[in-house]
Amino acid sequence: MSPSDNDLVTIALMPSGRRGQVPRGTNLLEAARRLGVELESICAGRQTCGKCQVVVETGHFPKHGLTSAADHLTPMDGREAKYLLDHQLAAGRRLACACEATGDLLLLVPEESQARKQIIAKAATDRAIDVQPAVRQVYVEVAPATLDSHVGDWERLQAALAEQHGLRDLTIDLSALAALQPALAQGRHAVTVAVWHDRAVLRVQPGYSEGAYGLAADIGSTTIVVHLCDLRTGAVLATEASMNPQVRFGEDLMSRVSYVMMHPDGTEKMHRAVITTLNDLARKAAQAAGVKTDDVLDAVLVGNPVMHHLLLGLSPVELGGAPFALALNSALDLKAAELGLRLNPAARAHVLPCIAGHVGADNVAVQLAEAPHQQDDLMLIVDVGTNGEIVLGNRDWLMTCACSAGPAFEGAGVVSGMRATRGAIEEVWINSRTHEPTYRVIGGGPPRGLCGSGLISLLAELFITGVADKGGNLDLGVSPRVRAGEHGPEYVVAWASETAHGRDIVISKVDIDNLMRAKAAIYAGFNVLAQSVGLELSQVERLLIGGSFGKYINVEKAVQIGLLPDMPWDHFQFLGNTSAMGAYLALLSRDARVAVRAAAEKMTYLELSADNTFYDAFTSALFLPHTDLDRFPSVAALVGAGRAPQTEIAP
């Protein structure tokens, strides 16, 4: 053994299994870094944040070729001991920044000490994402002012950030600057600083402080959803949703564009409406999470092009006609306050990029969540909303298009429709003999209306049991539940006596027509997209379904009405709200923001309005399930059998 070997110790880190030698006396935080394990540290080794905890394993570990013991570390000093005591940590835990290796060590790095925590995107593919948000916090100790030096507090903070965290060329927001002197006084020259993209200081707080939050918002044509997230852990602390208030200016995208064409102040009105709602949702989410909106420092916003333009206060008029020119298609970084968002005054907003006239950032967000450009299988992804967006392709090519489905699947534009929240009927079964329905209500209890999945299920059951024909016409003689209503024939799903509001819950012929137009638009979109690249829908290997109802949809029923193509059930997967998921990923990952740009650039857009084949495909799909029954063999078999199979449930 050479003398120099005497000066090296072996360290193995679990669970990564990384192992190597470092000079004896190396600080553990530094040792882990050299071996490629990044421990979390907000205070940069000042024994203040307690984020770099490790567990020392004791014993002989032949696999790692070492014997590890607690005394292979320098002993605890008072500061570390006090931290461990104050925070009642289990024996064996040490702060990596506070001790040096004096012998071989096997260390366990608890999940919370790993710098890049992984969050699992709750999508079909369960992708793991490293948490590295655009806004992060650092703890820093600043040299005090002296009479001799005339360097300002901000300049001394900059010097400290450069020295202690390697952060250089930073700017500072005015609100953070105003907080700087009091924070330095209160924190005795130590402050916690929130930094955006390692470029700008957004907030300064006295001493060591936690709590930096972000907002991921999906602005759908009909529904707006926000997730409030902890930017350090990636945890979703609260989720809030509400109706897009722009609905009162027009139900679908084109009617909102028309509204702006006819009302010069339409852009400003709809811009303000969506901002007001986002502020309401952010406030509610913050309340629910026990967080101040002032501590929300970043926001990622996503929406289809019309929503995107109105969010930014840009006129959507050009999106109303060829060549459907976007004002911008790239991602945009701005201050949240510039949009009118009431978060921290220095909070930033990142608006995800669009692709083309009717395919928006929401679609791009789907790419981020599902990464079809990294998959071999031929995938068809559909985000079912008022604006249905479809992607077809794999790692070699990606095509996309958008079709205006109308808001029926979001429960809007339907007499008894509602969002998929408590009290919504989400599934319906109809007895083929009695034509009496049974239903399941979200949250149990008496029903208040029908959400998208309930409507699909209901329409399929009406068709399969013969209450409705392939044109969607209701058979008035079949049951007392089918009656002549105000808006033509209607079927009563729940009598007033059993509902929460004491009114009948019905589906009318008008509702059915709306649903059939919506499903026909989406199916036609599938069709034209596949045709455009010379493929058949049957060649699709995976079909991923997103949208705000994605979690609840019954595939069998969706195929029966002809919304989804007839393919083996194991080809289908549910994604939930993929747009919101994309916004969430971009909020927590700077890499994701880069990836989304790459995905957007890879995508080829097919403009349906410039394509006559779309109208033909749409017309053919305006039946249950379709003009061409050959496309739906499983449904043809059912209907051909004279009567449909069904779940027999006693009324």
Place this chain on the structure above:
Amino acid sequence: MSPSDNDLVTIALMPSGRRGQVPRGTNLLEAARRLGVELESICAGRQTCGKCQVVVETGHFPKHGLTSAADHLTPMDGREAKYLLDHQLAAGRRLACACEATGDLLLLVPEESQARKQIIAKAATDRAIDVQPAVRQVYVEVAPATLDSHVGDWERLQAALAEQHGLRDLTIDLSALAALQPALAQGRHAVTVAVWHDRAVLRVQPGYSEGAYGLAADIGSTTIVVHLCDLRTGAVLATEASMNPQVRFGEDLMSRVSYVMMHPDGTEKMHRAVITTLNDLARKAAQAAGVKTDDVLDAVLVGNPVMHHLLLGLSPVELGGAPFALALNSALDLKAAELGLRLNPAARAHVLPCIAGHVGADNVAVQLAEAPHQQDDLMLIVDVGTNGEIVLGNRDWLMTCACSAGPAFEGAGVVSGMRATRGAIEEVWINSRTHEPTYRVIGGGPPRGLCGSGLISLLAELFITGVADKGGNLDLGVSPRVRAGEHGPEYVVAWASETAHGRDIVISKVDIDNLMRAKAAIYAGFNVLAQSVGLELSQVERLLIGGSFGKYINVEKAVQIGLLPDMPWDHFQFLGNTSAMGAYLALLSRDARVAVRAAAEKMTYLELSADNTFYDAFTSALFLPHTDLDRFPSVAALVGAGRAPQTEIAP
């Protein structure tokens, strides 16, 4: 002659005298550039802006070794001819961008075609500054949108800016983005874009458009001055001034700091007060210049540290005691709207840097205007205001200090005081026998009060004629004009019958005490600054006087009261408002913004409040002209003669 020589032509450009050869057929705009003469061009050679006009000289020019003729250029096309006709330009003018050299040419470049116009800083040293403002306009033609390409308008504008002007990696403000689509439509794909520091698009206008303005603002403790400037030509279009409304919270800096110490909302109140005044002045200046405030795209702001902090909404409390820590001392770039300034929504604001606790950006602005760090002479520069700032040094070293003079020299805190505007008595003569005064009023007409220079002149005359003694006490028996007033003894300068407002204009013992404290503070500052580097004031080779009264001050009188040191008259020079001049230079020159940083870094600051010698020097200076008459030999000679010389003017 080789064949290749045949392909070259000789071009000489006047008045620069640059001369060289370029390939035959070279575009004149390009040819001038290659020979080192930058012609102005907003449209980048599109024959739209007409800024690159040249005059073709005709004849044989032996000195240049060429024969020049109008037909040594390619003939006019319809577009150029139309431009020249539409704008009724003299014969011989051509648009350089529209023609190519086919033979030797002598070209005259009119001043307005030179890209970097020079403005002359109207200071003692008459420095010439290149006009290259942070915000400039460019004309650009953007490719139209097509159905096939899904690139947004902003992305196509970026491509055009890169190709036509070499501008890359630009961001765009939301207000400019909102204007983009309508501007492209109205301008038929051509727009004029205002760009900040070649980094951000602030404004987009349809077609070719002129009109980008900037605001230079000097925020003095007592007076606020703004200049509205044309950013292309450097011309000052309007100047407005008013009292700093913060005066109602405290006359001098320390009383405003005290106000904040006692009132938690003091910072916010004073911040809002100054912003409101700046908005008023900007609006008035724009009106006077016939310009919209929406076309004001840049602002440079300057003030001493307390004014600087309050402008930014930062508490000045730390500036009230040792170690006098500044919140920041470097220059700050932000959006004008963030400060509450109502200019163009995307307008930027540049706040000049501070040096130390009581020496501010205004002092730095003086450096910019006077450049003592480039001079050999030992210079003493004083900016006389409520906060007197003094610089001593030359190209080798620079010392600075600040002393609180109070607002007396700005006409505030004095019963009959007023700003140096129409109606102010700016000079007074007193007959040594009758003790009757004569005076000169700014703008003629009946007087309304006394401005700073009038007060200095009056106090000197009172002393020299024996109406006041060296302690500033008025001799009640000497004339009916000396009487017991409400605030002690007072001298009547103008009877009610001769004034504009029908009230007597007087100077009281209290006023005299204020003036003596003010002059003592400044003189003590000179003294201590010189002492600190082991120099005598008599070694100073040039004494430059700035401040809002600088243009009018009578040096003889200022020496007689002991405000300025007794030195040969040719050593004195007047600068006018140097702070406003510095702001103006920084508005029009990016180089000046860099230079000001260098000047600030070079400066050594002397904190007077930490120096006991200041208090001694101040006390010694609380006499007319000073305790030590040896320092003022010219005044001693006058007083020693028993009676003062004077301008004999019949009463």
